[in-house]
Amino acid sequence: MDVMAKAFEEAKKNPALRKRLRIKAAFSLVLLVGFLGVVFITVGTIISGKNGSFLGMTQLDYLKLRARYGIVMMILITIHLVMNRSIMKKELEMLFG
Secondary structure, three states, rough: OHHHHHHHHHHHHHHHHHHHHHHHHHHHHHHHHHHHHHHHHHHHEEEEHHHEEEEEEEEHHHHHHHHHHHHHHHHHHHHHHHHHHHHHHHHHHHHHO
């Protein structure tokens, strides 16, 4: 059995752990949607640079949007890393220990 599958099976039996995993799962979903936004903005920047505009926005509009969106993504990624620091610490111990 996969280690993560085993952890999720344990979480089903433990309400406190299930709540914590639900919060992490919701936040991971927000990050996924944010990542898709980054992909869309990057494609829009490239297309508008070649054609002059994409969906009514110029390349400069996309670059401004990308700058603002980048700040939001940095904040979300920082929160994600803080939420998963214990897992990350164990992974780093496995990698370098």
